[in-house]
Amino acid sequence: MSISSSSGLDRWNFYHKDSKKMRTIFVPYKGRRLEVDIEPINYDRYEHDRLIVKKYMKDYEKPLDSTTGKLPSRSVIESKFFTKIFIIWRMILIPNVFDRNSYLLLTHIGLLIARTWLSLLVTKLDGQIMKDLMGFKIKLFLRDMVYWFLFAVPASYVNSGIKYLTKRLALNFRTNMVRYCHDLYMNSRLVYYKLQFNHNELPDYRLSYKTIDQNLTEDIRKFCDSLTSLFANVGKPAIDLVFFAIYLRDNIGTVGILAILSNYLITGMMLKRQSPNFNRLWKKKTQMEGIYYNYNLNLVNNCEEISFYKGIGFERRKVYRIFKDLADHIVVEIKERFAYQLFEDYILKFTWPAFGYIFAGLPILFEKPKSGYVPDETSNMKSFVVNKRLILSMADAGSRLMYSIKDINRLSGVTDIVFTLLVNLHQVHDSNFQYGLTNSQGNGFSSNFKINSFVSRQQLANGSIGTGTAIYSNGINGTIQNSYPGLRMERIPVIVPSPKGVNGKHLLNNLSFNIAKGQNLMILGKNGVGKTAIVRIISELWPLYSGLLSKPSSNDIYYVSQRQYFITGSLRDQIIYPLNHIQMLQKGFTDETIIGYMNEVGLGYLLERFGSLDYNPSADNSNKEDEAELKNRLIDEVVVNGKSVQVYDSNTGGSVDGKKSWFSLLSGGERQKVVFTRILFHNKPFVVMDEPTSAISYDYEDSLFEFLRKKNITLITITNRDSLMKYHDYLLELVDEDHIRFTKIDEEYLKYFESADSEVKYLEGELRKMRELRRRRDELKEKLEGYEDGRSSLKAIKSK
Template identity: 55%
Template sequence: MSSADLLLLLRARLRQINHFLLHELKTEERIRRRYATVLRYLNISPHAKPVWLFILTMLVIVGSVSSYHFVRLFSLLKPKYKHYFQKHPNLSNSFLNIKGALDIRSFTSSNTGTRVIHVPYKNKFIDVKLKTPNADKYERDKLIFKKFMREHEFNMSKSSTPTLPHRYQPAMRFQFFEKISIIWNLILIPKVFDKNSYLLASHIAFLIARTWLTLLVTKLDGQITKDLMSFNIKYFMRDMIYWFLFAVPASYINSSIKYLTRRISLNFRTNLVRYCHDLYMDSKLVYYKLQYNNNSIEEYKLNHQTFNQYVTEDIKRFCDSLTNLFTNVGKPTVDLIFFAIYLRDNIGNLGIFGILLNYFVTGLILKNYSPDFSKIWKVRSFFESIYYNYNLNLINNCEEISFYKGIGFERLKVEEIFNKLISHLNFEINQRFRFQLLEDYILKSIWPAFGYFFASLPILFDSLSSPVESLASSNIKSFTVNKRLILSMADAGSRLMYSIKDISRLNGLTDRIFTLLVNLHQVHDSNFKYGGMIGSGSANSFENGTIQKNFPGLRFEHIDIIPPSIKGPFAKPILKNLNFKILQGENLIIHGKNGCGKTSIIRIICELWPLFNNGLLSKPANSDILYVSQKQYFVNGSLRDQVIYPLNWKMCIEKGDDDSKIKSILKDVGLDYLVDRFGLDVDGKTDWDSLLSGGERQKLIFARVLYHNKKLVVLDEPTSAISYDYEDILFDLLKTRGFTLITISNRESLIKYHDYILELEKDDVEDSDGIFSKIDEDYLSKFETLDGEIEYLQNEISKINEMKKRKLELVDLLEGYE
């Protein structure tokens, strides 16, 4: 083929393409003209409200979706934080997985007052910013709660007279609003330009937009009815198109309101839970001391065992109820205002006055016959918390209950608690049934009937001056719009009446949340006096003892062991006037009968119990002391996690530790076989309490003691489940490594590992409940030979024989021989 033929072929192909494109353009133009003709025929204007509302909604949706995907793309381009941890090859799987929760590595910014944690999400880490606890803020908040409690005590004492029933007490009228205001300003929205403020403003804006859109749709509904009655097919088709266009912004607004409601509720719950946790999980040991708080006002007493019910279920219900109230009250209120303004021009001021008067009168009737739903909710939550906690107790102590064959007793106890809950629920159902009869009759029958009457007023008055034949064309739209708006007003008013129950429920939940916050602030107070916090939280006027830190050893001077109670230092002491002193490198063993107060000495050293009556306690810094209680505590995690608790593995790596150190310690205490059986870093839901025997649990605690290597170790019955031969191995190990020990045990075989002994014998001493003495060679000689041990055991047996003889004497006395 020559070049001329090729050129002709290309020209022909170009003509075909141009002809095809020209045909397509003409087709598109023809279609465009056809659609334009249809739009002109139906009289659809691009400036009509349904059209531009539809376009605006679509733009907002597209913009939101695009922004979401842009943020996701930006987060994918950020460096992965998990690469930071890969430079530590010895990090365990449990640390990298963060136990399915949070990355332990966090950064605190002093400039912004925020803490950033990295949360694992779909094989990557995302940043979550948390506000660091502000001690000054909690101190300021504490003063507000104290002021409220003082005023409440004063109002109750002023109004609690024999002639004034409790339900008419003026102090009870405005407490709900005051409590809500305090929680709102301090926790939920602590500042004006808060994130929740913007969400709440958006929520209100969407509620107003929803009411305005309802008004537009109502007008369109009246127009459609008029078109049908006039047989105007063209305008009917146009209005149906408008109807479908309105559906898009209506659906978007409704979905946005639901989304904002859930979002605000979640933010409120987050703020409340973090606020409570900052107070509860504090260095002031609020989580422990809460059990010793006391309030003279019954309304503000808190059972510390139900704290989990408060911080989980009650906070969730409170936040959901509060945010739903915005919709349940805000939307009907906006509807009533907008619809009343619009209807005033159609049915006149007299019609609007009649409608509102009807709402007011029936509202008073419902209010007078409404049960006290607030009290019902409070009692119900109380019984639910008891039932929940008792079942939790069954789960935690299932093995002990099985050993004792106590399932029959536990079943009776659970049935008793459950029957009380069911009885209250039956009472609540009956109360709701009676009130529902009256409520439904008024709201669903009387209000719509009044709505039809007032909607027909314009037609009835027009019929007197206009022919009846003209009503179908001139007033049908007005009647349809008025009827629908008045029925919508009736529905809004009924929802406001229904919201009375929601407000009562919120009132009960607010009381529980406020009680929780009051008790947390009382215990968090630096002047907390263990039971001396009465009502407003004012402490009794008494002085605590003195605690001296960084002392090289341990010293007790004139210390009375007084258990925490409402009596404070005036309660009867368990032990009185204890005096002893040991220095670094010296070991002390404490002997005494069961229940004489040996463990209470540990509580004083650990500052769990108050130090009263000007006693002096000198001890090392808290970070240099390790306490071992009678009950071993293990966490959900790997075998390594049990040894290094309360540290995490990253902290251990930064100190230069590795797995070889952990394995060596486990071998020293005779638990190296656990590494082969369970692995060292295998994480999971291992229940170490039930998996290990009593002796293995105590050996594992000894491994923890060896790992942390503190200056002072306080042991409470550390070898009660360990054989005597292995007890010697463990204490030889502690003594070889130079630990300073405070041991509480009645095992005479442990005396040889200590330098001093404190014998708690109340009958032998008049001015003190403890005999402190040095353990000399004569004291230990009876344990150095086999004959000495035999003599000791014979003495113990003789004591048993004397006890048996005394038992027979008591039996004779009870049978009446004397």
């Protein structure tokens, strides 16, 4: 099959530039596509950063005291906030001096200085205007007004530039943070899945995986916005204080400046003492808002099930209770803020300006005129106006610094949340992640703070590093062998991952079996015995605490989950997942290939129902898109075998009415058939399936497994249907934790399943056996009851 592209087929996914090996993607923007360069992932950087985070936890954080159950005293608690900011700054926000954010930050500081300088000039001009106005100097007054309008041009530009750079820095910081966190969160180490098993002994560093969506979106945004706003909220008044104090020293003297600054310092200490713990209040409110948000999201995701069970009353009471807790906390916060706000406004808005008027009038009231000098009232007016404005500006700058304490507390709270997110991501991303089992230091990491290259083989063999510190005595010690021509498990315990390690809950003990390629395995067992857990171990979602797992290469195995997963996209996207349309064409597949597979599994009628493979329930299919919008979603135009194929971005950003999705449009059986279409499309040598036909009729079940048999696919099937036994060679029966039977399915047993009629006869025979066993059970009960009655009568006679 020949493929060519008008705009470069390979560019849509990613391509590398020769100079910096940058990856480039195309982003739709206002009817056109922008080229965005993305640096490739440097995993060495993340390993280096993990050591930094681990060292911080080792130096600054200690586990709970085993005797008192409380946190040990810390002498460095006040510096932890600045240390966290510094770590995030150096690792993510501005990793090197020549980063583009460095230039934006320097420009931002330059504009803040320019704004203060322009404010000083405008203040002097204001005094000059007042002087010329009081002296009835019309020409000079008009000249001053011309200067005023001229100053307005750079002043407006500087003010707008500061706002622009503040938002631009916040966006750049957020981009760096999101990219960094997602590179850790979504990669081959499956952090997004394993995060639910992480555990921290320190309560401040515990992260619920249920609120990870809020941490990655809203909390990162709040952190970046708060940090960049702090530059303007603290930088501008700080610069104002320095510049205005230097200028005022010549007018009111050094003593006056020192008196003003002393007033600021004393009242600032008073405000600091009276200030509530805004950090604690804000952090707790953020956590409670996350709980409230996630529970409402749960109502949206499970609205149909709640309706079937008529659970709306229970859910309403629970929502009210969650919201009441949030509202009660907000009431407490409002009350604490009220008393502080009253005191703060009195000091900052009235006391400081009053002192400003006093110090501005001192030079005029107590200055002794020189001999022969006649005081000029207009000059005194100018001096008073300039001094008053500068002192009031200093008071305003000081008050904004005091107000920024709340901003710092807010930033401190969100910094704690973001840093907790980074700590947990690095803990799980660690190649030695132990699923919650921490080291002896209790800092949440799996290994002690030592570089592995400095650890001797004897120490690793003994399971200890350093001075007798046990690390993996009850941790992960199993062996995984890849590229094995089959599937083998030897003496493997199936354990639910937890901080207890091998002492956690055991589902199965000493699981052992071995099948070669071409030999199908069927796994039977009651619910909760551990069938799905076996698949999780094979796919390396769960740890292998001990034993040997030999399996094919990960590229040769296709896993089918018990719960079907569908994405936002077209019908084609559901079948070729996780590939996209471009990748499908690159692999040599066409729409005709997909339609053929759909016909094989009995889903050909979906094309009549939805019109084509391009149908997308998340798009507005009732109205045709306008030309501009359609062009904006056009990714590429590809020529396949001489035929032009237009490739569109099928992710429209969500459903129009919020109700249409593939999960709701397809029945349970249809969803499972779509999954079988995926299996045929990807055509992997090994397929592991968990309850793949629970919603499919028996006749279609047979045809689907016949297709898989013709494909020479090796099957590992978890099911409760005995009828599938005829398609498998070996049976793994899970009775309980210690009773596991691995047997070969012989011809004597399979003869009952040669046809549907023979299978019915077999099942009828099993029912007759069951009835006979029940009859025998009743007989034994009657005999036992008679025996007990006889013994009771004999005892009664003897007692008489």
